[in-house]
Amino acid sequence: MSQESRSGITGVRWLDELADPASETPEYVGPMVAERLAHLQSLPARPRGMLADSDGVIVDVGPGEGVSSMALAQIAPRAHVIGLEADLLHLRGAWPMCQKYANLRLGWGAIPGTLSNGNVNADAGRVPVATLGPGACDVLFSWAGLSRLDAYHSSAAWAPSVGRACVLVLPEFWRKGVDALPGAEQAAIRDVCARAGVPEPSWDRATSLPGFSGFEVWPTDQKLRARGWLLWLSGLFDGSGISFLDTLRDRRAAEPRFQLAFEVPLEVVLATK
Numbered sequence: 001m002s003q004e005s006r007s008g009i010t011g012v013r014w015l016d017e018l019a020d021p022a023s024e025t026p027e028y029v030g031p032m033v034a035e036r037l038a039h040l041q042s043l044p045a046r047p048r049g050m051l052a053d054s055d056g057v058i059v060d061v062g063p064g065e066g067v068s069s070m071a072l073a074q075i076a077p078r079a080h081v082i083g084l085e086a087d088l089l090h091l092r093g094a095w096p097m098c099q100k101y102a103n104l105r106l107g108w109g110a111i112p113g114t115l116s117n118g119n120v121n122a123d124a125g126r127v128p129v130a131t132l133g134p135g136a137c138d139v140l141f142s143w144a145g146l147s148r149l150d151a152y153h154s155s156a157a158w159a160p161s162v163g164r165a166c167v168l169v170l171p172e173f174w175r176k177g178v179d180a181l182p183g184a185e186q187a188a189i190r191d192v193c194a195r196a197g198v199p200e201p202s203w204d205r206a207t208s209l210p211g212f213s214g215f216e217v218w219p220t221d222q223k224l225r226a227r228g229w230l231l232w233l234s235g236l237f238d239g240s241g242i243s244f245l246d247t248l249r250d251r252r253a254a255e256p257r258f259q260l261a262f263e264v265p266l267e268v269v270l271a272t273k
Contacts, residue, residue: 008133009059009082012107015066021095029065029097036071036143039169044218047167047270054079056138056163059111062086062145066094066106072141073101079138085145086110086120086127087244111140113157116149117238121245132161140166144224144266147233148174152206155271159211166212168269171224174234175206175217175267185226188260192231195257198240214272222266227251228258 015021040051051058055078062085063069069083083106085091094106109128120127140162142151151168152175159166173181178189178201193200208215224230228247231237237247242258250258 008136009057009107009130011128011131012084012109013128015091015095015098015106015108018092018108020092022092023096025095025097026065026093029067029093032065032067033070033097036067037074039143039220039222040071040075043167043169043220043268046216047218047268048075050139050165050167050270051076051079051141054138054164056080057082057136058139058141059084059132059137060145061111061114061140061142063094063106063143064090064145066091066098066104068141068143068145069104069106070094070098070101073104077103079103081105082107082137084109084111084130086115089121089245111158112161113154114146114150116147116154117232117235119237119241119243121243132158134160135163136161138163141168142166143169144171144230144233146170148203148235149238151269152209155212156210159209162212162273165214165270165272166209168271169220169222169266170269171230171234172219172265172267175269177203177205180205181264185260185262185264188226188262189231189236192258192260193236196237196240196242198237198242201234201236203235209269209271212271212273214270216270216272218268218270220266220268223263224266225263226260228256230264231258231260
């Protein structure tokens, strides 16, 4: 039985079927996969066990160049890992390295109820939305690949497709709110918003994921630099003309607009049925 038929996931443009995948995987992907594998192995026992013990389908949302999906394929060898990435430019970079994992398939697409901000890049208007049947996956996973809104507000749309749990590694301030950041960091975000011409962000503390009955949180020792792409996923640029691709290109600009000097802690959110 194919991975696609076993998972019940349809409507996705699979990487192995695309006409123009990359001829070589970028050099930086291999070290990133090794680093992500180490991160997964260091997760708290309960969420790590949800992944490692799975013999069903794990859907990985937003793996970029397949980084987290390739790491998951190693930590969960009995599972079928389906990586869904909305940014086709990043996804193509996973080929051909991803081929060495027999339990992995990568596809271009988004899960139902997402993307809250569809302004990813030039392909955004036609990102395929996957069809996920009830219980289509055992575990849904993301390592800072879902946006804040898609994680904490859209989960009721994709929760019926999750059989057991979701394991999300997300910036801590997405759950706690911008007010939980130190004053200097709050001022830096306000400055970015002013330069981008968008409102200052504010949201309530999250205490659950709609569609799930259990909700547990663990801190990690991992941090992400508050670069433009992370601010984009945080929702700062929703409703603006700033795309995900714009934030990536901004890093190479002579005078970057969206790059901040501080780092934000990551935490693990486990939501169970």
